[in-house]
Amino acid sequence: MNFARPAFVLLAAAAIALPAAAQEGTLKKIKDTGVIKIGHRDASIPFSYLDDKQQPIGYGVDICLKIADAIKAELKLPKLKVEFVPVTSQTRIPILTGGNIDIECGSTTNSVERQKQVAFAPTYFMTGTKIIVKKSAGIKRYEDLKGKTVVFTAGTTNERAMKAYNDAKKLGINFIPSKDHAESFLAVETGRAVAFPMDDILLYSLRASAKNPADYAIIGEFLSDDPYGIMMRKDDPTFKKLVDATVTRLYKSGEINKIYAKWFQAPIPPKGINLGFPMSDALKALIKNPNDKGVEACGKMKC
């Protein structure tokens, strides 16, 4: 059930009754409460994670703070408060539609299926599913996973991509769910699972922060495409327009290059690791022509 729907019906009714009302939906909520609630992740490095002082930081968080600034200017609310709310892969959509956050800045794949529930800002990163394995486990291809144990973070698109692949190739993989990326990686590190399917960029950053990065390999072709977008509530055109305009402005002005370099090509907290991950051609194209196209049900941009 969509909990937010009654609220929208009421707001829509209010909008019809008072055509002069300047704001509605999320903008009105932010104006009334004086707070914008930003959903963040705890271990989606470098998109949205906690630093050594337990403060949310990251590429996505920086972009969301720019959006908060734009809202501040739009609503003429210099004292607008930014409140961070932690979310997980499983909770992010219900928390957003339930109204406890206004916007989610993490590593959320924009999919056609999720678009039935929520709206996305223009894609801000392009990645895809691969798997991380211990080099000692002897896994070289997806086919080698036959009959092995694979851990996944519950609620991710990677879970679906891996399960669909398993069903299609009849590999008989034994799946174990886990609640976040750190715990999934722990399962691979301790040998409980041989592989962990995840967006490749997150795997690179998990590996970079591991005890012995050289022990792990990230392998495979992309099992799925994963365009990341900032998530917000559906059917709220004024808010989406403002968010989209802010993101597009960052793209057009080239400011995005600075933010990108800060998180992907320079040392980042908490350990001062440099991911050294230059901007992909796919992302460059998206920055030139921003769009909010989601990945199709088959897990690819084009089925």
Place this chain on the structure above:
Amino acid sequence: MDFSVFFQPAFSGGGTYLDWVLSGIQWTLLVSILGWVIAFTVGSVLGVLRTTQRVVLRAPATLYVEVFRNVPLLVQMFIWYFVLPEIVPRALGDWMKTQMPMPEFWNAVLCLGFYTASRVAEQVRSGIQSIPRGQTYAGLAMGLTQPQVYRHVLLPMGYRIIIPPLTSEFLTIFKNSSVALTIGVLELTAQARQISEYTFRTFEVFTVATVVYVLITLTVTVAMRALEGKVRVPGYLGPAGR
């Protein structure tokens, strides 16, 4: 509200979402009931030990109870699953992680069983200690040995006295079994979360999960009531004023 979601084909593994719910119920029952077998057995032994005169028997039982009931269940779950395999000898640890059949399931059963045992032990102890001392002396005076006093005098009455609080513990183990989802057991709550993720039908799915939990616990309550009535000692145990 649209409960037809349960009849839709599930995302993977064939079958419908109803099959996911049924499988969840099955795991919830298995984890809880096997856990309860451990809890009742170990708890009974520990409860008896806690009432004996000998310090060498009493002290370890007391230590056990204080450790297991004072550490949060969630933490214990993680210790069983993530920490234990790393501190036991290498070969055993590797076996636990890779060879052991259904490691999540057995870890959950053991964790839940040993945790609840500490609580059952306290119930058993209180049951035994609520029996007037005179009965022990009477038993001993008749020539029964200490173990015989426990077997024929204290335990039969003690267990009858603690049926109501024991019922609560039994109900709690069904509810606590949902903690097993944190180490990957796909029991009822885990399945409910999974279905709501795939279908976005959070409200319907958790309504069904709630109803199932209530049905399970009501069944247990009714069964324990029946047991209580069946074994009650006329004129001694049972509600007053009836």
